[in-house]
Amino acid sequence: MQLSSSSAFSRRWITASRLLKSGKLKEIFIRTYRIIKRRKLKFRLIDYADWHEEWVEVGQKDTKRITELINSLPHQPFFSIVLHLDVTNHAAATSTIESIKEQIYPNWKLHIITSKNINSESLQKNISTDDDRIKITNVEDYDLNDWVIALDSQTRLGKAALFSVASSIVDTPEVSVIYSDNDHINSLGIFCDPYMKPSWNPDLFESINYLKPFTILHKNLWEKHLNPEEDLHDHLIQATKKMSAKEILHIPQILASIHIDNQKNLLVPIVNAVKNNFPTKEPLVSIIIPTRDQGQILKTCINSIYQKTKYTNFEIILIDHQSSEKKAIRVIDFLREKPNSRIEKYSGNFNFSAMVNKGAEIAQGEIITLLNNDTEIIEENWLELLVTQTIRKEVGVCGPLLLFKNRTIQHAGIHPSKNALMIHGHKHEKENSPGYFGHLQTKHEVMAVTGACLSTKKTTWDELGGFNDKNLKVAYNDVDFCLKAREVGLRVLLEPKVKLIHHESASRGVEQEILRNPRLQKEISYMKDRWGEFLFVDPASNPNLLTTEEGLSLNPHPKEIPIWKNN
Template identity: 35%
Template sequence: FSILLSIKDHQKETLSKAILGLKNQIYPHWELTILSNPSNKDTFEDAFTLICAGDPRCKRIYYQIQDDENAALNSALERCDGDFFIHLQPNQILREHALYLVATAINQHPEVDAIYTDEDKLDQNNQRCSPFFKPDWNPDMFLSQNLFSGLGAFRTDVVKDASGFSKTADVDHNWDLALRIIEKIPASHIRHVPHICVHIKQIQEINKSKPDKDQRYQTLIAHFMRLHIPVEILQTGNQYWHIRFPIPDPQPLVSIIIPTKDQVQLLKVCLESIDYKTTYSNYEILVVNNQSTDPEALAYYDDIKQKEYITLLDYDQPFNYAAINNTAVKHANGDVLIFLNDDTKVISPHWLEELVSHALRKEIGAVGAMLYFPDDSIQHAGIILNPEIIAGHAFYLQPQAFRGQNDRVQYAQNYSAVTAACMAVEKSKFLAVSGFDEENLTIAYNDIDFCLKLVEAGYYNLWTPYAEVYHHESVSRGYDQDIGKHERLQKEANYLRTRWKNKINNDPAYHPNLKGYPLFSLVDPPGVEKPWKDFIAGQH
């Protein structure tokens, strides 16, 4: 490993700990280059001499970093001889097993070009806090969170092929470098080490020098310009940017499918919210009547089917959510399908633009929305798979302003599954995986199964906080509490467990150190093995 430690402003104690963290590595094959301003020479030399004296793996370069930091970084990069390159800051302290775990990942996956690890923070009292147990590779999360922050290792030849650090000063140079590398390599060449390998010391001076929101904006603009994707990057009320992907002109037709039975007041609120709120213009609505008998509902159906953009379909069979929606798709004229429960109410005017723009991306399968209960608590912010619960809604019942683990409520990201209470998918992708399973999953888990079929077919599913909808959840037909419903639910749960055992046991959007209930709470003891323990024992 070639490790570059760049120093602008630092505290001697933190710098010493960063160097000691490297010196204490149980994996010995590394070289360290420390890049520092000449103005730090007197303070820095004492720490360097004390820790690195006589160690040929350590060297330092003095450079006027403030004049051109990226040029200094690239100059140091050219001198790196290791197979993999790591850039550290003076407040990043490696744990003793860090390089060993990264090296193990490289040996197990020799094709790998980029590796990232988990991290936590050290507070002012040097107490560990704020662990970030990251998901496996999550390309849409990466557009908001630099997953390679903390400890990221890149194949040195790939870094140099990407031309090293940007020569543009107004970008986040670490995130920009990671983006340019990711643009050049397949997702299969990216690995996540699910262990905390680095502590990040909270230092006010260093926090002030972190990339600001404008730098992140410029970094994203440069990324999408290189990819020739004409996105809109929109301001939000937090530190992240809302990336809206393009929609063709003319707009593709969207088919909104809404099953219903006798819940005329719910359906009326749903349809009126679509009509009054939605800014996307090219859509049709297919209302599927499942054996309604209420005279008021039947009269309302007669009224709404007079509207040119609404089609009323009759499904005269016992309730089977999967079959109802599969049948409706056969009558849908749109290129994009929206599955929508009748107990929903649109909040954000651009909800369709948001869902459709993602659904049209070639790499994306199903797209889910941010769903709230009527009291504004979170009902759905993506679905987590876990053997304790099979599937659970992320951040369920948390308040609307809740930020989530490492802000995961505040930006779009990939999940293994999203709920079909409000789901978008291209019709061609829906048909390619044979839609919902109406034989084995008539009511429950058919949306989970459908999403996992899309993953199996090579797509990423996505959840976005920028399409907001109220959802009463199971008001339409009630919960599965009587004996017959409970037996059916167990049968469907067992089918899903058998069909998708590996996915449920190892959700790439979650982490083995996090519980199934409550979600995002820590497992004690940790759920991942510590392979470096055997390595250390073998050295003694």
């Protein structure tokens, strides 16, 4: 998930040339130091084999600890495991069955359902079923316990899998759906390619069944899946719409493994096309653009809106911060002649929040879309797609995929880092990258999106109080607004089908180092005080992952470790 070395070199050379022309030698030194520091960090990235050994594998000491914890449970849930076999791959089936028999947690029954073309007697001879908890049948006629797990013959469970689930059920009795992280096993039998999943993310689940391969359902929910011809994913999409997030539990542990035989295409899952209903009548969209001078980039932005936007019902509100450059004034005068535009003057020190708030006050649209003056529209359906998501009642904010001029990714959602600085996801990946396990192929919830292009309903903007123009005049105002939306139960979505070019750093100079920037220090301090731990809750990530400017990596010290490792 890294930029190619040639692309990285090209991008850094362009940046260095720009800084040289501006005389910012100190900034060049700082960036060079950062690059060297990051390259050193690359050599310290954790190998998954080492991580797996420390946090996943169950040793003798772990087994003893798990047994103690099982005996201390106030009650012990019982699991019905349903294994459908429609192939004669006895080796794969044996691996799955053996992994179930190796479970430290004892309360389970395995129902092996065979298709008509499989001889049950032959299967019984080839597969060791010397356990009265294992039954083989070719009909779906069996008694269910309180919890049901559907497995296929390519999935192998870790020894602690059922215990981890049972313990979670005891701790959170309100749950009805449980899922875990998983990794893969290649043809050499090596564990690889861990899929560290996000917490419940309904828009992502609607397109990608990321709950597989180890999904645990309460008996009541399973029994509603009456039609065996109906895909379980489709059933759960509808069922979970009637459930609260508290009823769906993610266990951030590698509890299952999928045999892939080096089929890397399996690491990019099937994505179901989901079409949200567009309003019968286009709602008016107020596009708010703060600007000052820099006429060429403003011209590019304005022209691209008018030339490449298929959506017709919009107005442009330009907030002019004392522009004096001749070219900028000509662009503003050109815009003034447009019937669907308004120019608002803003004076005083730079305050991005106050500028967009001023635009929102006079906005007449049902939808507000913030747009930086250094963005460029490249696809005609951008506004239609943003409106389609923003207008949904459960959505508070929606943002697009932003690209650098070289068409690599600049922004694909905002993620928190340990020092409270924000990281842009999938940065420098190719424009058409599927993203981490296909996440960039569909809309999904993220912690926040950037104010460079941010869409929200006017009612939501007003209810949340817009941007904080007192404490967050320059930075973090967009993140703060998104957190306010999530705080009241609204979703913040990334819609990667919408792509814009963001000529980053053209609007303002390169941000100074934190230690040299009292204003930024103050804004970070405010965010920490205002949001506390919620500032670090990321619905698009996982406690087993670290998001850095270099991309995703394994967290050497997971934020949530298995209870049986927590001695």
